[in-house]
Amino acid sequence: MSVTCEDDIDRIIKFVADCNAKFEDSKCDIKESTLGGLGVFAKTDIGQGEAILTLNKSSIFSASNSSIANLLCDNDIDGMLALNMAFIYETTVFKNTSHWYSFLRTIRIHDDQGRLNLPPSFWSADGKKLLKGTSFDTLFDALAPEDEIIQGFEIAVDLAHKWNEEFGLEVPAEFFQIDGKQREKDYKLKLERFISVAYTLSSRGFEIDSYHETALVPIADLFNHHATQPDLKFVSLYDVCDKCGEPGMCKHLIAEEYLEAKEQEEYAPATSGANTAAIDDDLINRLENNLEDAYSNKSADDEDDDNGIQNPDECVDLVLKNDVSQGQEIFNSYGELSNVFLLARYGFTIPGNLYDIVHLGPDFMEILRKDDKHQEKVKWWSQVGHGLFCAWYAKMREEEDEDEDEDEDEDEDEQNEAQSDASHQEADSEMEEESEEEEEEEEEEDGLKSWLSQLYIDFSGEPSPSTWALANLLTLTTAQWDTFFSQKSTLHITDSIINEEKLPFLAKTDNLHAKKMLSKLLKDKQLPPLTDSNAPRGAGVTDAMLHNSRILVQSEHDILDRCLKRLT
Template sequence: MSVTSKDDVDGILKFVADCDGKFEDSKCDIKESDLGGLGVFAKTDIAKDEAILTLNKSSIFSASNSSISNLLCENDIDGMLALNIAFIYETTVFKDTSHWYPFLRTVRFRDDQGHLNLPPSFWHANGKQLLKGTSFDTLFDALTPEEEIIQGFKIAVDLARKWNGEFRLEIPKGFLDIDEKNYDENFNLALEKFISVAYTLSSRGFEIDAYHETALVPVADLFNHHVSRPDLKFVSLYDVCDKCGEPGMCKHLIAEGYLEAQQREQCKSTTGNAATRVIDDDLISRLENGLGGERSDNDTDTEEEDNLTQNPDECVDIVLKNDVRQGQEIFNSYGELSNVFLLARYGFAIPGNQYDIVHLGPDFIKISKKEDRHQEKFKWWSQVGHGLFSAWYAQMRQEDEEDEESEIQSDGSRQGVNGEMQDGSGEEEEEEDEDEDEDEDDGLKSWLSQLYIDVNGEPSPSTWALASLLTLTPAQWESFFSQKATPHISDSIVNEEKLPFLAKTGNLHAKKLLSKLLKDKQLPVPIGEHPIGAKGVTDAMHQSARILIQSEHDILNKCLKRLS
């Protein structure tokens, strides 16, 4: 959500106008949102496909077009670290001499009370305590400080000292100037400011193209997030030259093509290795002059006329993909993300998030540690069972979907001209699900990650299966193997015909076990304002924790109702 002040809006719109950008302020209004901060609202009915913001890429701010872009490039600094360093220099060193400063000065990394906007991994211990035991903590370990950003800060400090020594470039005060006399204290204060800037920029950045990568876009960052019904799409040509940002055939591509042709010719005429040539400014200049030829006055006139209109390939657009009604807030989307990701990456959580889950991995581990009789089953599940069950379950789903697709096609009521599904169901959805599963496995690499309750209060297949497994009698447990279980359980031959039993959701013993686990799991929901005198806990922290815990509380209650 935007933390831009209402007092800054006029300055942002003036910057857009000065850059020949176009914001439909006759149809849109920027004002306070019920979600907090500012939002963009429709002054009148607006039809879908209309562009309500158009900006030339020269008016956006990225590391690639910043005042220190050449220094960042020479030191191989890119990505969000480059954007973070560039922003700090632009707003503290170059300031009024910077083309982007009228816009960048409105990007605030402190709240109205002056507190830094920090990710939960860098909250005070009292703030982190609010999220202990939630999926934020147990599934994603998102309360542990990221070493990557600390290393990024150290790199930024070293570069600032290097550039100051070599070019007398001023070191950004309050950000990268570490006083050696009180090193630890100054380091931690500057680190927090650096992290706050990074956190703020990550919540406002847009992926632009191969040259700019992630950049800040005036006005575009004022649209609030909607979890299920966004109204906008962000349009930008991504395939541009990664060295200059130009679309189509630019001087760099011409030079590269020229060198490749020259090297091919050399290879034909010599048996040895051809000398490697370098693309430099002199070569580019000679190629431009040679290929361009003499320019007439008519050519100049044509160029001036072309510059009067924006080249669509050099612009970014915010386009409506829905009709919006007068008075309606116009929403963007950060993606289909749970509150855990929204809070960790963007600094907010939303009530009723349909992508929330409750993670149960640590709660099952507690069960295994309490009772020795469960340990053998846990060992089998972690080493063998989870993999077998997941493969069987995926195959079962695939067969069910293929059967359903066959029935629909034989009916013909939803069949296209060539027998293709017009609603896009079946195979495409299956592939999307498989991609999501692969992403989860790659990111978490643990069977524990598959133990959760979804937003509808439905236990995941692995959750049902493990609960059923733990409630098996000794005789039922032994029947899972084609031969008697050996001391090395991973070598035992599994009777796969027994796997469907684990997927049954009506097992009373499994329901009882899950019900007890869920009741023990519930955390108290923070109510009212945060406790007076709670050091390091801000209103924003308390509100975000309350929303996230309330969501998990509601999910657990839904599941308990299903189980009862």
């Protein structure tokens, strides 16, 4: 999601220079990318291991070093809500008096047409229709409004007025001043502005350390995403004091250590007085030495700063993981994320995303609703069978890997899915022991969500192990189903004892009956690509919505096609 204009480049570079940061602008060029928005390109060949950007943590923007840091801390506001509020105050109340304003003003919450950047969960009704039936909708329920961000907005409004009354701090009117005469309309407008800030900052934030948490890092947020071949790694020392941000020993850690020692002394037996005194003397000497070392190190760091030398522990760095050639765009990576996650958090999608899947949970549920003969099988599968199969499958895969000396990373998607599924086995077995009906219903609902989430097709068009297993299970004849158990309970199917020799049947990928069931299911599900003629259009549908939805829908369409070809 591009929210920085080309006109802002000089302003950003100047801000970084004013912070005594190191940006290799002689080797890097910030300009428009073919992927959309801005990107960073190599002006010359640059070698692996070179730091393109080095910036002191005092120059990044976080809630902890913002102008309202103390107020946020006093009211126990942290995380993204704190960053959102800090950004709003810095850009609307403090403005030119803020150290970060020249940088923060380059972060725009509107698109080129002046419309707010909103996540799909807050798109218009017509916009949401674009993604109806996709994994975005069925697996993650990501089209439903997010209650957490609405609650965050209401907390922010209350605090803004509280701070105004108590300290005379100006209320950011365009975000937190609700017009009482047009309350419903104005509330919606201010809420959407707040959501746009949250969405924009979420797409640009970096996890810094335990003090700053998520923060905005100038220039670092201009590198585009590449899932499989990133060029950069983001380097930051995370383990620092969460109260002051100091690396190593600081007054807070010294005080905590001293208090812990005093508590131990209070609970020590009275007969150990001599030992306690010895410990106290040793502790005092150590604390004094640590304090002297801390001040000594701090003085040395200050001297280094005066000489233009940065303490690495107090900086963030963008370092090249590999060589880049002249003219090449330099990429970062946000992680191995599907288009669903990229769109929900970062506001963009990429064609041919290797991490995309097609979710089949609702489609299997439709089969089960239409045919009562599957009810017993589904009850067993959801409460017992799913966990048993996944545990067996994970063990089988592990043994195969050891026997064939395969790479640990081979078939990672399937192994991860099986291992993740297996973790639910304990919860499934506990479900059998629940005595109260209400608790049983809750466990059953959790189990339903668990096994339904594992019904999908991966990017290559291969059904997941759980998908094959359920299809094989549902196509068993009555006689085959009865022989599936060494001891079948007539009262409660979940009390039946499985014939473990039958479990490998569930993993079969050549069962013609299962293939036929899956083929019909996929044909019924097939999503038509979004074209100008069938895509919902209206005032609430932006070009960006349509563009990203087309990529996501096309990806799922192609995955279904690949799977159908495999099955036939």
